[in-house]
Amino acid sequence: MESFDEALNIRPHGRSVIEIQDITKRYVMGEEIVHALRGVSLRIHRNEYIAVMGPSGSGKSTLMNMLGCLDTPTSGHYQFNGKNVAEMDDNELAEIRNREIGFVFQTFNLLPRSTSLRNVELPLIYAGINPETREEMAARALQKVGLADRMNHKPNELSGGQRQRVAIARALVNNPSFILADEPTGNLDSKTGGEIMGLMETLYQQGHTIILVTHEADIARHARRTVHLRDGLIESDDYLPLMETEFVIGSP
Amino acid sequence: MRRFIYEISESWKIAVAQMGSNKMRSTLTALGVIIGIVAVTLMGTAISGISIGFDKSMAIFGDDVLYVGQWPWKRVDDWWNYRDRKKIKTEYAEPINRMIAATPRSNLTVAVPTSSVYRSVKYGDGEVNNVLVRGTVSDYVITSTFDFKEGRFFNELESRGGANVCVVGYDVANALFPSASPLDKSVLINGQPFKVVGVISRQGTFLGLFSLDSIVVMPLPAFQKYFTAKSEADILVKVTDKTKLAEAKDELVGIMRRVRGLSPEKKDDFSINEQQALKSTLDPIKNSIAIAGLFITGLSLFVGAIGIMNITFVSVKERTKEIGTRKALGARRRTILLQFLIESTALCLLGGFIGLALAFLMCFLIGVGFPSFPVHFSTDLVVVSMVVSVLTGLIAGFAPAWTASRLDPVAALRYE
Numbered sequence: 001m002e003s004f005d006e007a008l009n010i011r012p013h014g015r016s017v018i019e020i021q022d023i024t025k026r027y028v029m030g031e032e033i034v035h036a037l038r039g040v041s042l043r044i045h046r047n048e049y050i051a052v053m054g055p056s057g058s059g060k061s062t063l064m065n066m067l068g069c070l071d072t073p074t075s076g077h078y079q080f081n082g083k084n085v086a087e088m089d090d091n092e093l094a095e096i097r098n099r100e101i102g103f104v105f106q107t108f109n110l111l112p113r114s115t116s117l118r119n120v121e122l123p124l125i126y127a128g129i130n131p132e133t134r135e136e137m138a139a140r141a142l143q144k145v146g147l148a149d150r151m152n153h154k155p156n157e158l159s160g161g162q163r164q165r166v167a168i169a170r171a172l173v174n175n176p177s178f179i180l181a182d183e184p185t186g187n188l189d190s191k192t193g194g195e196i197m198g199l200m201e202t203l204y205q206q207g208h209t210i211i212l213v214t215h216e217a218d219i220a221r222h223a224r225r226t227v228h229l230r231d232g233l234i235e236s237d238d239y240l241p242l243m244e245t246e247f248v249i250g251s252p
Numbered sequence: 253m254r255r256f257i258y259e260i261s262e263s264w265k266i267a268v269a270q271m272g273s274n275k276m277r278s279t280l281t282a283l284g285v286i287i288g289i290v291a292v293t294l295m296g297t298a299i300s301g302i303s304i305g306f307d308k309s310m311a312i313f314g315d316d317v318l319y320v321g322q323w324p325w326k327r328v329d330d331w332w333n334y335r336d337r338k339k340i341k342t343e344y345a346e347p348i349n350r351m352i353a354a355t356p357r358s359n360l361t362v363a364v365p366t367s368s369v370y371r372s373v374k375y376g377d378g379e380v381n382n383v384l385v386r387g388t389v390s391d392y393v394i395t396s397t398f399d400f401k402e403g404r405f406f407n408e409l410e411s412r413g414g415a416n417v418c419v420v421g422y423d424v425a426n427a428l429f430p431s432a433s434p435l436d437k438s439v440l441i442n443g444q445p446f447k448v449v450g451v452i453s454r455q456g457t458f459l460g461l462f463s464l465d466s467i468v469v470m471p472l473p474a475f476q477k478y479f480t481a482k483s484e485a486d487i488l489v490k491v492t493d494k495t496k497l498a499e500a501k502d503e504l505v506g507i508m509r510r511v512r513g514l515s516p517e518k519k520d521d522f523s524i525n526e527q528q529a530l531k532s533t534l535d536p537i538k539n540s541i542a543i544a545g546l547f548i549t550g551l552s553l554f555v556g557a558i559g560i561m562n563i564t565f566v567s568v569k570e571r572t573k574e575i576g577t578r579k580a581l582g583a584r585r586r587t588i589l590l591q592f593l594i595e596s597t598a599l600c601l602l603g604g605f606i607g608l609a610l611a612f613l614m615c616f617l618i619g620v621g622f623p624s625f626p627v628h629f630s631t632d633l634v635v636v637s638m639v640v641s642v643l644t645g646l647i648a649g650f651a652p653a654w655t656a657s658r659l660d661p662v663a664a665l666r667y668e
Binding site: 065071094098103109128130170 | 254258259262269273574577578580582583585586587660
């Protein structure tokens with residue numbers, strides 16, 4: 001577990017992956033101006049496991065879109081690995097999403113007519129990796145999520161939990177800076193949801209950075225740090241008690 | 253660059269899968285393009301067929317022969333100025349030839365008088381009506397472009413002596429002598445027997461209007477003796493070097509003015525015609541037929557293109573969420589644009605292929621069933637219709653593909 005040790009070393013004062021400062025986002029909806037975010041600052045380090053929580057309308061989704069580089073803020077700074085995201089154009093954002101972020105969606109969002117392998121290969125195609133390497137990397141990612149025997153199955157031949165695993169493999173395949181999971185268990189029964197959270201835990205243990213967006217406290221409990229949003233502002237930003245953290249560090 | 257290639261190959265795979273999973277829809281949409289391509293291609297074959305026939309007809313006149321006549325070979329608005337011109341006479345050939353011989357380094361070779369009437373030609377029980385009977389001299393063969401199927405043209409001796417010999421066209425020979433050779437047989441024209449010495453090989457029709465093979469050619473003295481005492485004629489003058497046609501024309505104008513005895517202040521009272529002049533009169537007609545035909549058939553292709561555009565819009569709408577997902581995974585605007593452009597182009601190419609195959613088949617059947625109908629299928633046409641298919645796909649697909657590429661990823665992901 002070399003990556004884990006390495007993560008341990010940098011965790012307390014490490015370089016931040018994400019640094020946002022005083023971010024605001026305004027939408028115009030009809031004649032009304034909606035202030036989705038009113039000034040949010042957040043710093044996320046490598047190998048953090050952070051949950052973003054909040055009721056609907058709290059700005060949770062908007063913050064997720066910002067973090068996922070799907071949208072740019074109205075004002076404020078967003079530094080991603082030292083690069084200023086707020087000023088990037090569409091193509092640069094696409095590049096960041098492709099190389100640095102692994103998306104996991106509530107509805108899985110797999111291509112229905114493609115096999116697991118082809119689904120997982122998709123980000124690699126956009127990254128311009130050659131077909132042989134692509135297949136190899138995709139197969140490895142599927143192995144990692146325990147689907148080595150389901151590579152040539154199409155989504156409709158897989159269970160919900162398996163589909164989400166394919167989606168997670170797809171998120172992992174490009175070795176991104178962090179995984180952004182939006183209600184990853186929202187469409188799954190609690191048992192399967194638990195398995196998915198177990199997989200997330202394993203990935204975290206292996207050194208991945210995970211951002212979890214959810215409104216369920218049960219799910220958020222898996223994270224080591226919880227950010228609560230309310231009315232477009234951060235209400236609280238709590239780390240798990242140290243004891244529990246120690247326990248986690250000791251566990252692998 | 254490599255990424256671009258992977259994106260394109262990925263887009264092709266998606267396009268093929270997409271067509272496969274929406275077979276009915278793809279077929280119906282492609283049908284619009286198929287009909288369009290069939291219409292345009294058939295029009296193309298007809299146009300090139302007409303064009304080839306046109307050039308063939310023009311070639312009959314020869315590109316190195318000048319025609320002296322009363323009327324010019326073009327539309328005239330002041331026809332009354334030409335009506336009262338003196339007729340061109342067969343006798344002019346002699347002084348013209350003398351002057352050509354007297355001119356050193358003349359641009360002209362020889363002048364040949366021709367005079368024609370329409371008569372029936374009989375042999376045994378057989379009879380052909382409305383045959384062009386033409387009297388001329390043995391040098392006529394120099395100014396003409398035809399070949400002989402069998403036999404020969406009448407010689408100078410027969411020409412001068414006005415022997416009762418003749419050369420018959422392909423149709424005349426075929427109608428009167430279906431199984432035997434007409435050589436050395438005598439056909440009856442106006443009750444007079446003429447011995448056949450040659451048969452001209454098939455020449456086809458002139459602009460599809462009348463047959464060039466329904467002809468009998470005989471020595472001028474015999475012609476004048478039996479058919480007409482008047483000496484109205486056309487004079488054909490062969491040019492030495494066809495690149496110096498303008499100089500040759502000037503020279504001939506000078507000669508004709510001397511023959512007619514025109515004083516310098518008088519205008520020409522004859523016309524010097526040539527193939528090129530006729531061509532430039534008829535070319536605009538040919539071209540406007542082609543343009544009108546292509547425009548009308550192009551409309552059906554346009555309707556097909558609208559179908560493609562429509563179905564691509566539907567496809568974009570249906571797959572909004574997929575577009576959002578692809579964007580989240582790193583697809584750029586260009587990637588999405590390409591994907592839908594390739595989808596619409598693939599559909600058009602499919603339609604183009606099928607349409608071309610159908611057009612080829614129809615052309616073949618027309619060629620078998622109606623040999624006289626001018627269709628001509630060329631490789632150029634294949635290339636052009638494939639290019640047209642691709643362009644149709646690109647143009648029709650552009651608006652929907654552009655819309656797709658500009659979708660906001662957040663909104664697209666939320667779309668249900």
